[in-house]
Amino acid sequence: MLTTEFIDERNAAELPHHLTDYQALGERLARRGLDVERAVETLAAFDLAIPSWSLGTGGTRFGRFPGPGEPRNVFEKMDDVAVIHRLTGAASGVSLHIPWDEPDDPAALRGHAAALGLRIDAVNSNTFQDQPGQRLSYKFGSLAHTDPAVREQAIEHNLHVIEVGEVLGSTALSVWLADGSNFPGQMHLRRAFDRTFDGLARIYAALPDEWRMFIEHKPYEPAFYAAVVQDWGSSYLLAHALGPKAQCLVDLGHHLPATNIELIVARLLGAGKLGGFHFNDAQYGDDDLTAGSIHPYRLFLVFNELVDAARDRLPDFDPAYMIDQSHNLKDPIEALLQTVDQVQRAYARALIVDRDALDAYQEANDVLMAERTLQQAFETDVGPLVAEARRRNGAAIDPVATFRASGYRAARGEERGAVAYAPPQSL
Numbered sequence: 001m002l003t004t005e006f007i008d009e010r011n012a013a014e015l016p017h018h019l020t021d022y023q024a025l026g027e028r029l030a031r032r033g034l035d036v037e038r039a040v041e042t043l044a045a046f047d048l049a050i051p052s053w054s055l056g057t058g059g060t061r062f063g064r065f066p067g068p069g070e071p072r073n074v075f076e077k078m079d080d081v082a083v084i085h086r087l088t089g090a091a092s093g094v095s096l097h098i099p100w101d102e103p104d105d106p107a108a109l110r111g112h113a114a115a116l117g118l119r120i121d122a123v124n125s126n127t128f129q130d131q132p133g134q135r136l137s138y139k140f141g142s143l144a145h146t147d148p149a150v151r152e153q154a155i156e157h158n159l160h161v162i163e164v165g166e167v168l169g170s171t172a173l174s175v176w177l178a179d180g181s182n183f184p185g186q187m188h189l190r191r192a193f194d195r196t197f198d199g200l201a202r203i204y205a206a207l208p209d210e211w212r213m214f215i216e217h218k219p220y221e222p223a224f225y226a227a228v229v230q231d232w233g234s235s236y237l238l239a240h241a242l243g244p245k246a247q248c249l250v251d252l253g254h255h256l257p258a259t260n261i262e263l264i265v266a267r268l269l270g271a272g273k274l275g276g277f278h279f280n281d282a283q284y285g286d287d288d289l290t291a292g293s294i295h296p297y298r299l300f301l302v303f304n305e306l307v308d309a310a311r312d313r314l315p316d317f318d319p320a321y322m323i324d325q326s327h328n329l330k331d332p333i334e335a336l337l338q339t340v341d342q343v344q345r346a347y348a349r350a351l352i353v354d355r356d357a358l359d360a361y362q363e364a365n366d367v368l369m370a371e372r373t374l375q376q377a378f379e380t381d382v383g384p385l386v387a388e389a390r391r392r393n394g395a396a397i398d399p400v401a402t403f404r405a406s407g408y409r410a411a412r413g414e415e416r417g418a419v420a421y422a423p424p425q426s427l
């Protein structure tokens, strides 16, 4: 259905216009002393991970409105990720959530992924809700719980996730904790943090050699008074005390309004503790909207820090790029195609910043020209650059249009039916 021939055929129809646009962009950048070919090569090597929980329609606490043809199991989710990867050439990773998408046979799932040209990215543990048959409840926390038996259960779960991840070929564990309190006085603020560190240290000790642990902070929700790992400072304290394999994960939606996220990224980069990202966007709180849909300039400024860090060859610079969104209204595959495109655009814009000029303006305290250098890159239409990177990877010049023309969703609707697959929420 979405064969190489089909994609090539669709691309062929767009090729004359595309090449004209690409050449024009190359000439415009050359006048600024920038090499479009170098940017295309770097962008073509970019790759991110799709979370297993994003292939079905999400929901809110008020309801969920699923569409036909959603994947019924983790194998079908892989099939959908393969479609996203074929169309974008930049989504070969799958980030699995345990237990939501725990396979009965992890080796078989690894084989299925490999056959589709996919790899298993970070595995995510879950101690923020109780599973059927679970012995002890996480109602009052997991690693931070007052009861050592609950803490032990949470540690055991994380060790199990590492074991499953090893069979799957993963090399990273993402830990997001819902631990916290809703009311002043409910939880001893200092001791809860110490208990969390002790639990993470046990998990850290079990990490295989080449593995990393990503610690994901979040200011509130479900803890509405005091979250235990509420900000990058707490995350950094934990990662620093745990050791070199522990790093901080920046979910773009896990910050209070008006927080300067690119500044946090710069701080973590400087400390060698930037583990990776969960891309999404937000107007108010942890809205899990499509990346770049609300604050595209911020997404560009985040990538600007990353391109700058790569240029300075910072040690320990190897961020894991993941998506974490909830697709409540859009077709999940289309929303993910749009997301990958938006992230690629932000990266492309950062790649065409005139860094020598920016350096000089910063040194000379030329405020206006320094800002204008960033704006000039952001305001450039990088569509042809992104399309060219995709084309060279054998992917689609226009992923969403190609997906719609393929009839993939309708065919899956016939095959999978309008099932009400249990809705994992986004994290």
Ligand SMILES: [Mn+2]
Pocket (backbone or CB within 6 Å): 216, 251, 278, 324, 427
């Ligand atoms: Mn997240």
